[in-house]
Amino acid sequence: xxxxxxxxxxxxxxxxxxxxxxxxxxxxxxxxxxxxxxxxxxxxxxxxxxxxxxxxxxxxxxxxxxxxxxxxxxxxxxxxxxxxxxxxxxxxxxxxxxxxxxxxxxxxxxxxxxxxxxxxxxxxxxxxxxxxxxxxxxxxxxxxxxxxxxxxxxxxxxxxxxxxxxxxxxxxxxxxxxxxxxxxxxxxxxxxxxxxxxxxxxxxxxxxxxxxxxxxxxxxxxxxxxxxxxxxxxxxxxxxxxxxxxxxxxxxxxxxxxxxxxxxxxxxxxxxxxxxxxxxxxxxxxxxxxxxxxxxxxxx
Amino acid sequence: xxxxxxxxxxxxxxxxxxxxxxxxxxxxxxxxxxxxxxxxxxxxxxxxxxxxxxxxxxxxxxxxxxxxxxxxxxxxxxxxxxxxxxxxxxxxxxxxxxxxxxxxxxxxxxxxxxxxxxxxxxxxxxxxxxxxxxxxxxxxxxxxxxxxxxxxxxxxxxxxxxxxxxxxxxxxxxxxxxxxxxxxxxxxxxxxxxxxxxxxxxxxxxxxxxxxxxxxxxxxxxxxxxxxxxxxxxxxxxxxxx
Numbered sequence: 101x102x103x104x105x106x107x108x109x110x111x112x113x114x115x116x117x118x119x120x121x122x123x124x125x126x127x128x129x130x131x132x133x134x135x136x137x138x139x140x141x142x143x144x145x146x147x148x149x150x151x152x153x154x155x156x157x158x159x160x161x162x163x164x165x166x167x168x169x170x171x172x173x174x175x176x177x178x179x180x181x182x183x184x185x186x187x188x189x190x191x192x193x194x195x196x197x198x199x200x201x202x203x204x205x206x207x208x209x210x211x212x213x214x215x216x217x218x219x220x221x222x223x224x225x226x227x228x229x230x231x232x233x234x235x236x237x238x239x240x241x242x243x244x245x246x247x248x249x250x251x252x253x254x255x256x257x258x259x260x261x262x263x264x265x266x267x268x269x270x271x272x273x274x275x276x277x278x279x280x281x282x283x284x285x286x287x288x289x290x291x292x293x294x295x296x297x298x299x300x301x302x303x304x305x306x307x308x309x310x311x312x313x314x315x316x317x318x319x320x321x322x323x324x325x326x327x328x329x330x331x332x333x334x335x336x337x338x339x340x341x342x343x344x345x346x347x348x349x350x351x352x353x354x355x356x357x358x359x360x361x362x363x364x365x366x367x368x369x370x371x372x373x374x375x376x377x378x379x380x381x382x383x384x385x386x387x388x389x390x391x392x393x394x395x396x397x398x399x400x
Numbered sequence: 401x402x403x404x405x406x407x408x409x410x411x412x413x414x415x416x417x418x419x420x421x422x423x424x425x426x427x428x429x430x431x432x433x434x435x436x437x438x439x440x441x442x443x444x445x446x447x448x449x450x451x452x453x454x455x456x457x458x459x460x461x462x463x464x465x466x467x468x469x470x471x472x473x474x475x476x477x478x479x480x481x482x483x484x485x486x487x488x489x490x491x492x493x494x495x496x497x498x499x500x501x502x503x504x505x506x507x508x509x510x511x512x513x514x515x516x517x518x519x520x521x522x523x524x525x526x527x528x529x530x531x532x533x534x535x536x537x538x539x540x541x542x543x544x545x546x547x548x549x550x551x552x553x554x555x556x557x558x559x560x561x562x563x564x565x566x567x568x569x570x571x572x573x574x575x576x577x578x579x580x581x582x583x584x585x586x587x588x589x590x591x592x593x594x595x596x597x598x599x600x601x602x603x604x605x606x607x608x609x610x611x612x613x614x615x616x617x618x619x620x621x622x623x624x625x626x627x628x629x630x631x632x633x634x635x636x637x638x639x640x641x642x
Contacts, residue, residue, distance in 0.1 A: 105505060116493075302489055305449070306503040306550070307479035310472075 109316035110323060113292060120288045121320075124379075125328045127284040131277040132332030132375045136367065138270040140336070143361040145263040158233070159250040160221035160240050171219045174245045178221050181243070183236040185226035192217045218247065278378060285324060285382025289317050293387055314387050321383025322376050329375030333368035401427040401558070401589050402448065407457035408613075409443050417443035419613040420457070425591065427557075430584045432600055433593040435610035441593035444610070445560045448591070449483055450474050461558070479507060482551030482588075484576075486563035488543045490535045490550075496522070497531035500549045507554060521553035525579055541572025548579045552588075559583055561592040565599065577603065 114121045162174050171189055178187045190198075195217035200206040209216070225236060237251045293300065303313050340362050344355040356362075402425040409418040418440045425431050433441040446452040447459050450466060459466040461477070469477065482503075490499050500521055504514040522531055525545040535543050544564060551559055561580060565573030577592075577599050584590045594600065600607055601621050609617040 102508075102511075298489070299491055302491065302502065303506065304475070305451075305478065305483050305489070306506050307475045307477075307481075308506040309475040312475075312506060 106315050106319050110319040113296070113316060114320050114323065117288075117292050117295070120291060121324065124281075124285045124288040124321075124324045124382075125331070127277075127281040128325050128328030128375050128379055129332050129335075131274065131281040131378065132329050132371050133335065134270060134274040134277050135374055136332050136336040136363065136371050138267065138274050139367055139370065140340075140359070140361065140363070141263070141267055141270060143367075144359050145260075145267060147360055148259065148263065158223040158225070158237060158240060160223055160243075160246055161248045161250070162219040162221070162245050163247045164218050166219050166245050170245050174219075174243060175221060177243045178223055178240060181223075181236065181239045183226050183239070184223055186224040188222040190220040190222060192219055195220060281378055282382045282385070285321055285379055286386035289321055289383045289386035292320070293317060314384075317387040318380055318383045321379040321381075321386075323379070325376035325379025325382075326372050328379070329372030330368070332375070333363055333371045337363035337368075401425055401429075401462055402591075403458075403460040404444075404447075405458045405460070407447065407454045407459055409440075409447060409452065410455045416613050418447075418454075421613070421615060423608070423615065423618075425589060427589055428584070428587055430581065430590045430603070430605040431592070432603065432605055432607040433591060433610060434595065434597075434600060434607060435616065438612075439610035440613040441610055442562050443613075445483075445562050445591060445593055448558075449478060449481055449560055475506075479554065480557050482554070482556040482559045482583075484544070484547050484551045484559070484561040484564045484580075486566035488535075488540075488547045488567075490543060490546055492535055494534075495531060496527060496533050496535060496538070496546050499535060499546055500531075500553050503550050503553050517553055518549075521549040524552065524582070525549040526575070539572070541568050541575060544568055544572065544576050545579065548576055552579070552583050555586075555588075557588060559588050559590045561590070561594075563593055563595070565594060565596055570598070573599065574602075 160174075160178060162171060166174070171191065175187055175189045178184060192215045196209060196215050199217070200209060221240075223236070223240065225233065233251045237249045240246060241249045300313055340355070340359065347353040347355050402423070404421050404423040407418055407421045407423075408416065410416050417438075421440075421444070423444075433444060435441055443452065447454055447466070448461065450469065454467050457467070464477070466477070491502070494502075497518055501514050501518040504517055509517075519528075519531065522528055525548055527542065527545055527549060530538065530542070535546055538546065544567070548561075548564070551561075559580060561576075564576050564580070568576065573596060580590050580592060581603070604620055604622065606618070606620055608615050
């Protein structure tokens with residue numbers, strides 16, 4: 101049983117039933133698209149989380165009127181808080197000076213007369229994990245002289261929640277479409293086997309083993325999966341490139357800033373491999389019922 | 401080589417195709433199975449090529465009990481046989497060459513050997529130059545010779561032919577019998593089920609007459625004789641030259 105012969109048989113069979121092959125490849129391709137979208141989101145979400153964690157900085161506003169001693173005391177207390185990597189004190193004067201760089205703000209501040217800015221502690225976290233934000237924020241808020249803590253936490257949590265929900269939804273859809281693709285491939289190859297039952301009967305008659313009979317079908321399933329995976333990877337890459345070009349041209353938005361992880365060779369290979377396995381499994385299910393029927397027939 | 405010991409076969413539980421059949425066929429024998437439709441000829445051949453299992457008794461092939469042969473060993477056993485059917489059972493989307501080569505491919509032989517043996521089998525069966533044709537383009541007689549070539553190409557020790565001339569005219573039928581005779585002369589054991597009384601008498605080989613699943617008679621008919629109970633018909637205009 102040469103690979104060349106099996107490949108020839110598998111391709112011949114796929115071509116002979118090209119409509120059914122198209123259905124199977126489409127089903128597998130759809131599952132692959134969801135798998136690809138999920139993988140892209142997962143990879144980019146990891147990147148977002150890491151970026152958010154690295155960029156996490158808390159602004160701790162001290163009570164208005166806190167004097168130098170109170171500011172120094174709050175600074176020391178903040179530095180001692182668990183999970184804090186570094187603290188920088190920005191006095192009301194420094195804040196005013198910094199904000200006055202903008203002439204319009206300076207004009208407004210001049211009109212006000214008094215310095216409206218409180219002293220602020222800029223706190224860097226010791227961990228990259230944005231999940232630590234909430235805990236550290238709580239600890240800082242409990243310190244003496246602290247009026248308010250701004251962690252930008254709501255936005256981070258919302259973003260992570262949205263990303264998590266999207267990933268869960270895509271995973272559910274992926275499972276659903278994978279199961280559907282599996283059943284479709286199994287049904288397609290079962291139909292193919294039934295339509296070739298005379299040929300399979302002759303194969304059995306001349307002494308073909310079950311492996312010899314099944315191999316072209318399994319190979320066909322594998323090839324359908326590989327093709328679907330490659331098409332899905334290509335479609336995803338094309339869609340991302342198209343979207344990126346449109347966003348850059350129409351809205352001057354750089355998509356790569358939001359989705360730095362695109363479709364690369366590794367993802368394409370992963371998609372092809374996963375779809376190939378799905379195709380193989382579907383083919384195995386489809387042809388098993390046919391060969392079992394033959395075995396049953398021979399046993400009587 | 402073949403031994404049937406008290407073999408019975410029932411379909412759907414109570415339709416008996418064979419009843420308590422005892423039979424021995426020696427290696428290299430040419431045996432004809434005849435009898436009316438439903439007598440059990442095809443069932444006997446099906447038991448030998450493991451398309452069916454006996455309901456009772458034992459079927460032995462070279463000492464192997466076929467009734468107890470595990471399913472996984474069935475393909476190996478079938479590779480030692482050649483089978484010919486009345487309805488040719490060809491693959492009409494493949495060429496004549498591919499149909500014959502099919503039996504060799506199953507054996508996993510090298511491509512060069514497949515090509516050589518297939519061409520030789522086609523030549524033996526008078527199909528030289530027709531390997532590239534689709535079986536649809538051949539006459540019935542030629543199609544049956546393709547089926548015979550497929551059965552003979554791997555030089556099997558046992559050939560089972562179930563009504564191989566049933567769809568052919570006398571001349572073409574006789575051509576098929578000649579091919580089976582030639583294979584027998586090369587050492588193969590041949591079992592042929594046929595209604596063709598002219599051929600039975602022309603061949604003058606051991607003939608088993610079955611009726612209602614039982615062997616009614618077992619012997620060699622006189623050469624060239626005719627069974628008077630059967631409708632007369634001319635002997636084929638081909639000289640018997642085994």
